[in-house]
Amino acid sequence: MTEKAFKLSSPVTTQGEGGTVTLSEITLRPPTARELFDFGIPFNENDMIAGPVLRDWIMRLSGRDGSVVDAMGLAETVQMARWIGGFFKAAGTDAKN
Helix, strand or coil, rough: CCEEEEEEEEEEEEEEEEEEEEEEEEECCCCCHHHHHHCCECCCCCCCCHHHHHHHHHHHHHHCCCHHHHHCCCCHHHHHHHHHHHHHHHHHCCCCC
């Protein structure tokens, strides 16, 4: 899989290199083995991505800081969780084993 851009339901303002930047979308890149080693499998016993670890995954894969991720809407956060989770399900990862 390649990068995926997610449209934000409401723009998020952050500080960039040239000053204030308003983001209307956030792009995630595919995860690497190193991130799996750093964060572990992101699923809990109900095959859901747990909130705190989801935040870490989104921050790492987007290159954005916590203030940006915290300001995102719930709809795009859930879409990102499903996209990230797809990498583990496609690889045959089962959180219960």
